[in-house]
Amino acid sequence: MKSILITGGAGFIGSHVVKLFVRKYPDYRIINLDCLTYAGNLENLKEVEHASNYHFSKINILDEDSLRKVFNDFQITDVIHLAAESHVDRSITDPLAFVRTNVIGTVNLLNAAKSFWKNPEGHLFYHVSTDEVYGSLDDGGFFTETTPYDPQSPYSASKAASDHFVRAYANTYKLNMVISNCSNNYGPNQFPEKLIPLCIHNIKHNKPLPVYGKGENIRDWLYVEDHATAIDKVFHHGKSGETYNIGGFNEWKNIDIVHLLCQKMDEILGRESGTSEKLITFVKDRAGHDLRYAIDASKIQQELGWEPSLQFEEGIHKTILWYLENETWLEHVTSGDYQKYYEAHYGH
Numbered sequence: 001m002k003s004i005l006i007t008g009g010a011g012f013i014g015s016h017v018v019k020l021f022v023r024k025y026p027d028y029r030i031i032n033l034d035c036l037t038y039a040g041n042l043e044n045l046k047e048v049e050h051a052s053n054y055h056f057s058k059i060n061i062l063d064e065d066s067l068r069k070v071f072n073d074f075q076i077t078d079v080i081h082l083a084a085e086s087h088v089d090r091s092i093t094d095p096l097a098f099v100r101t102n103v104i105g106t107v108n109l110l111n112a113a114k115s116f117w118k119n120p121e122g123h124l125f126y127h128v129s130t131d132e133v134y135g136s137l138d139d140g141g142f143f144t145e146t147t148p149y150d151p152q153s154p155y156s157a158s159k160a161a162s163d164h165f166v167r168a169y170a171n172t173y174k175l176n177m178v179i180s181n182c183s184n185n186y187g188p189n190q191f192p193e194k195l196i197p198l199c200i201h202n203i204k205h206n207k208p209l210p211v212y213g214k215g216e217n218i219r220d221w222l223y224v225e226d227h228a229t230a231i232d233k234v235f236h237h238g239k240s241g242e243t244y245n246i247g248g249f250n251e252w253k254n255i256d257i258v259h260l261l262c263q264k265m266d267e268i269l270g271r272e273s274g275t276s277e278k279l280i281t282f283v284k285d286r287a288g289h290d291l292r293y294a295i296d297a298s299k300i301q302q303e304l305g306w307e308p309s310l311q312f313e314e315g316i317h318k319t320i321l322w323y324l325e326n327e328t329w330l331e332h333v334t335s336g337d338y339q340k341y342y343e344a345h346y347g348h
């Protein structure tokens, strides 16, 4: 029987992965390990919290003893590691928090797996990473699995370091591992400090929409449930030692996304066309702001047969409706730390 430790399962992407695995694989035991930072919220998991194959453990991946105990208590067979500090702006303010969780936390988890799996055969350590490790595509092209690492922010540097440690453990201790590097995700449960939920929240409340620089930076967007199905494919069919890039061939300039959100929300909220556009406010650019990310996802499409299921406009529509219908969720997550952080940065 598989007993899978999913770290960061109370966060944005992790909660979709946990829900998918708990429902699709009733014979697997799913252990969600999360220390519930500002970004972790058990409300994200209420649909599965009573499932007999689901367990939650409130543990920090910096706590080596508790990690060892959870491997032993639940006889962990595999790991899907998503726990991380994930917001680039916060990494600029507090890089060490990213070193602790993303680098040291990952090495702690590798150590726990290595010592519990006396024989690594039949076990898998799956590390979920980001396309940001490849740096910024200022001269065109796409990120492939062989693009050299060139991280430019403290966040991406910490994720790159963790990817290197996972590969080093595979080489040195013969741990079976896979890594996937995904583009920007959007969808339900994303903390409203990231571009899309932040704009939805602010449009609803008639607050300014802070667009960094000229809004010309480009990101490649994927609906979060499509990322979860890709993780399912890689976990079950990925080859040990391999890397898979995940993305939807869906590049957008930030300013175009903000316009799209304004237009759609005016329609949905019954506001006169052009009302929300007036909230757009160009603000000081992010320090070291990467210009463009774009994923070449042909390897996962060809080798594992994965395809994204949703077109962007459909995904955005679903996302807006989810945030409008989940007012209590938003109130809970925006009542504490986020509000202080937001006010300190934008002063309103």
Ligand code: NAD
Residues within 6 Å of the ligand: 007, 008, 009, 010, 011, 012, 013, 014, 033, 034, 035, 036, 037, 038, 039, 040, 041, 059, 060, 061, 062, 081, 082, 083, 084, 085, 086, 087, 101, 105, 128, 129, 130, 131, 159, 181, 182, 183, 184, 185, 186, 190, 191
């Ligand atoms: P998130 O910030 O929404 O969630 C992170 C989760 O990890 C939270 O539940 C938090 O409580 C938990 N966590 C943080 N520090 C912890 C610690 N020390 N111990 C235990 N738990 C801890 O992040 P997300 O956007 O869901 O990203 C999940 C993973 O996917 C990350 O590894 C991230 O680098 C990667 N990723 C994210 C994106 C994206 O667009 N969001 C894209 C590609 C890859």
Ligand code: TYD
Residues within 6 Å of the ligand: 087, 088, 089, 184, 193, 194, 195, 196, 198, 210, 211, 212, 213, 215, 217, 218, 219, 254, 286
């Ligand atoms: P974000 O959602 O923070 O993801 P990432 O930095 O990991 O790509 O930001 C997406 C893009 O939107 C990025 O180019 C920065 C920009 N941005 C804004 O212009 N304004 C904002 O308030 C935020 C949060 C992001």
